[in-house]
Amino acid sequence: MATAFSEEISSLLTVKQPWQKSSDKTIRIGVVGGGFGLAFHWHEHPNCKVEAVSDLLPERRKRLQGKYKCDKAYESLEELVKDPAIEAVAVFTPAPDHARHVILCMEHGKHVISACPACITLEEAQKMKETKERTGLRYMNAETSYFRKETIAVRELLRQGILGEILYCEAEYYHLGIGRTSHELSWRDGKKTWRCGYPPMLYPTHSTAFLVGTTRERLTKVSCIGTGDPNEPALKDNVYGNTFLNGMAMFLTDRGHPFRCNVAWDVFADGERAQWFSNNGAVYSENSAGQPFTIRLKNETISTLPDFWDMLPETMRYDSGHGGSHPFLTNEFIMALVEEREPAIDLYESLAFCVPGIVAHESAKKDGEQLPIPQFEKKG
Ligand SMILES: NC(=O)c1ccc[n+]([C@@H]2O[C@H](COP(=O)([O-])OP(=O)(O)OC[C@H]3O[C@@H](n4cnc5c(N)ncnc54)[C@H](O)[C@@H]3O)[C@@H](O)[C@H]2O)c1
Known part of the structure; x- marks a missing residue:
């Protein structure tokens, strides 16, 4: 029979160290893809600024600019990656394009988070691994089930x-x-x-x-x-x-x-x-x-x-879909870059x-x- 929440398990699962700002670093991110790419919390993270956005479709570019409060927009990812002010890119383009787009970002010196799946062929997997290891840049998959x-x-x-x-x-x-x-x-x-x-x-x-x-x-x-x-x-x-x-x-x-x-x-x-x-x-x-x-x-x-929720900055402690996972994915990628470590989903x-x-x-x-x-x- 289901009982009320157990005191013991409750205390074991309680977040022991609530999130606290530990650095003044700001990660300047470019966000690409105005469908699912609208669902994240980049603009609300104390260590992140959305430097630019992009979508091939003008109305989706506008929606990204509105959501992430960002003036700068590019007509394509291929243009956005040339911007030297951007140090990381969030790639929310169609699944079959992820590997190509992630590799393009890394070849331009950017860290990358992409929507799932990371790739759809074994050849792409090998190429992503080679590119990551050659460039030393960080990659994270925004797989919602993880959080x-x-x-x-x-x-x-x-x-x-x-x-x-x-x-x-x-x-x-x-x-x-x-x-x-x-x-x-x-x-x-x-x-x-x-x-x-x-x-x-x-x-x-x-x-x-x-x-x-x-x-x-x-x-x-x-x-x-x-x-x-x-x-x-x-x-x-x-x-x-x-x-x-x-x-x-x-x-x-x-x-x-x-x-x-x-x-x-x-x-x-x-x-x-x-x-x-x-x-x-x-x-x-x-x-x-x-x-x-x-x-x-x-x-x-x-x-x-x-x-x-205590694992997150206060501004992001709310459910925006997929079991509340979006703010956790946002925070993990930004904090990995701030702390210069690999993300949990490397x-x-x-x-x-x-x-x-x-x-x-x-x-x-x-x-x-x-x-x-x-x-x-x-x-x-
Ligand atoms: N729970 C989850 O994790 C979850 C949920 C939904 C979607 N997704 C993933 O998110 C990704 C996007 O899904 P979606 O539903 O938004 O797809 P979508 O096709 O609606 O949107 C993709 C967008 O990328 C843009 N785009 C494509 N190439 C581009 C380029 N070169 N430069 C700039 N913009 C470009 C397109 O114009 C389009 O607006 C997919 O990979 C999907 O698998 C994951």
């Missing part, structure tokens, strides 16, 4: 030894109808967008981050079943040659644990969620059928979560989120054949 409240809680329960070892995890991202020709996001100005026919397993990070982003283990092998719809026009003609609306994958981790991971555009469910199991406890995200958030330990069941973690999906998609094309997953790790 959902339940993910922060699981990291903390693991760090304090309360959950023990995660032996099995199930994670899923469901978004009914996206990718189909009939979906509104498949079209802009009478032309197909990048979302039309987009392969589900090339968007794995909302799911994989729940495991990789808590235990930091790596996914080493995968067998994936892909399913489609023979009557869906998007699957007959898309730039990806994709025939799937759903991908259901079984991974093996480098610690010998199984991980069931779904990304589906065609099942009647929604949201990004996971459940983590050790042999003395389990944590469940809420789901669209009413499962509440739950931490189930041997002697108690807890169904409320701390909000963790390039290697970011590739460990997305590369397994690239291989899962290949496995689905081979009828579920189990395939090894290449690793992109820091040297030495």
